[in-house]
Amino acid sequence: MRRGVLTILAGLALLASVPASAQTLRWSAAGDAVSFDPNAQLDSFTQNIHHMVYDPLVRRNRKLEIEPALATSWEIVAPDRWRFKLRQGVKFHGGEPFTADDVVTTVMRTIDPTSRNKGNLSAVIRAEKVDDYAVDLVLSGPYPLLLNDLTGIFIMSKSWLTAHDALKPGNSTTGVTTYASTHADGTGPFKLESYDPDSKTVMTVNEGWWDKPEHNLKRIEFRPIKSDATRVAALLSGELDMIAAVPLQDISRISSTSGFKVVEDPSLRLIFLGFNWHPELFAMPGEKNPLLDPKVREALWHAIDLDAIQKRIMRGKSRNVGTLVAPPVPGYSADLDKPLAYDPDLAKKLLAEAGYPKGFKTGLACTNDRYISDEQLCLAVASMWKRIGIDVDVKTESKVTYFPRQDRGEIDIWMLGWATLPPMDGFSVLSSIFASRKDGYGGSNAGGMSFPVLDDLARKAAVELDETKRRAMLVEAFKFAHDQALFIPLHQQPLAWAMKSNVDMPQFPDEYVRPWFAMAGT
């Protein structure tokens, strides 16, 4: 009898999994959505997952340009007031119509003091309903990047939030956990069917989506796998159709297996080295900081053999860079994207000219679990510097201890990766890394660097609504950084996804998985 019940249950389980084969995308990545509440976290992977269920007012198209989504048009009625016309006839997954009330509620929920991602919409002070299909966003002042910010603000349903008592964002410190942290009701291309953290998130296609689908998926099964080896094995064993983030060492193995392919592109994330700008180095207390001399910084740049790093450590997959933003990002200029040539003799000469013919002592610290091959990268740089006579004290550590230290400015030479996300604009480098730490600027300028020209450019670009002038300011700032060797840019990280040959998932340098552009083999 008992055996009979088991057999029936097993049979039911098999039946339940049968529709999974038809245009289902089963994919995996190392991370998982940490919550389904858009306002309860700032994790970019989580926001990527949300984007499948929720729509923003404006979104990025296949070329990553901003295009209308839930808003059909917008105008700047006053420097501090933007008016958005909303798309009509859109319905949430729960069936309720999308109106201006939903936008107002979402914006107010996002800028609520207890919201975790309120910084993603920091220029907005309130939202006002004009009529059912028009909303005004009131800003604290002129702000050129509002559309960029809005690409990451996912519109939630007012009536759904009200019905489930979730109008306030979830927040661990206030003890608020909302219904929205494990459920979702958006207008997006897919509906959330189930969310089982660290195990499985299932979505089904939203047949009533307002946009014309450019995909053929019926169902998405996302199953995170933290272990790299297991993730690759699960793809090769046929249990998955796609994995994001393939470890570099497995790329050739997967692409040489029949039935699978690897898609590679440079990602937006650039890896670079920054300096301590205080009067003394931690490695040489009591002595003048040699890194304050531009010649010394140039010498350090000339001493790094980027090609060797690219070939040996990054297995030929990275792209060497000379500036701090990737080509698709505003502020990029091909003229600046030229690293100083590898020339150890010139480096030694520059050091001698600066008064350090025998080198000096400095610290160098990196993460060992945040960027691709970050530890080997750090060790390679240290050994190259040792060749020009610099005594490098290298330290690599976990991101959880490194970033607090780096943020407090306790490191002589530090490594950082920057993707300009979420705004996808060079202004994020100018305001957070170039500008000195005051008035909300310089959030990642941990070394105490301060140049009035950069501070000035940051403040001007922040309010410049003329896009041509604004971009010119960004380029000017990046040129100054390049000429003064304020940072040593190393490379653009590679991005590799692997999938079955019959799956076509376009890749984007912001590392977002956009299944609404995916074609799965039938």
Add this chain to the structure above:
Amino acid sequence: MIAAIGSRLMQAVLVMLAVTAIAFVMFRYVGDPVAMMSREDATPAEKAELRSSLGLDRPVLVQYGGFVTRVLRGDLGNSFRNQRPVVELLAERLPATLELVLVATLLALAVGLPLGVFCALKPDGAIARAIQTLSLVGISMPTFVTGIALILVFSVTLRWLPSFGRGDVVHVGGWTTGFLTWTGLTSLILPAITLALYQLTLIMRLVRAEMIDVLSSDYIRFAKARGLPAHYINFRLALRNALMPVVTVTGLQIGSLIAFAIVTETVFQWPGMGLLFIQAVSFADVPVMAAYLLFVGFLFVVINMAVDVIYALIDPRLRARST
């Protein structure tokens, strides 16, 4: 008797306090999650506000005091990473870990016991020697190597078994079980073997040693001299006596299996408490780490206490000493 249990309880409380204290001293060095919880271009003010709202700017002793007070009230706090109550997270993950450990333990006993008996009865046979040698491999192979090797053979090459996850689970009350579905059962096989391997070899070697010991004792020789049948001597008389220490060790090992399922769970993406803990570590999610350590500490204390109490009940000599 009651006094003995009372003093045991006191000791248990002290052990638990020590566990939390050590955990907190460790957390001083695990860093803080602010960098991971902030936007890339967050302002210093935003980061400072977040740090203080998480209570990370307070002295460690104050944080520790707050933690102990909350635990006493039955509140383990909220996860930094998931923004959800830790108790809820642990409760969600407990079934996965317990089912895995249960199957691994049964497997270890089902295979380890007969092999141990076999090796003891024919200690010089070629097969027994081969098993002995193989068991050395089992005891010395790191868990993640075993796990990956099993995945490569049974999932990638043969495609017989799933390489990760728990398969489909059935909700029974507050419990989730993988025992009732086909994918749930097949998903259990590889992780259970991986987790059981060490314990299996341990049980096998223990049974063998105990059996050999018992078989050479006087009463077995007398039983043989009396002409009792071999299977009666081996299984009714010898094995039963050899099993006492095996039962103890297996019981104590269950605690370690739960605690050390971390590696197996990570390799197989088994959504249990170990995986939760590993993710908490890589995020500096202190409330989850603290709660997990507390739970494991509690588990060991309870198991040890149970063993002590049972001994005291069974063995009059121990009872006399402890009163």
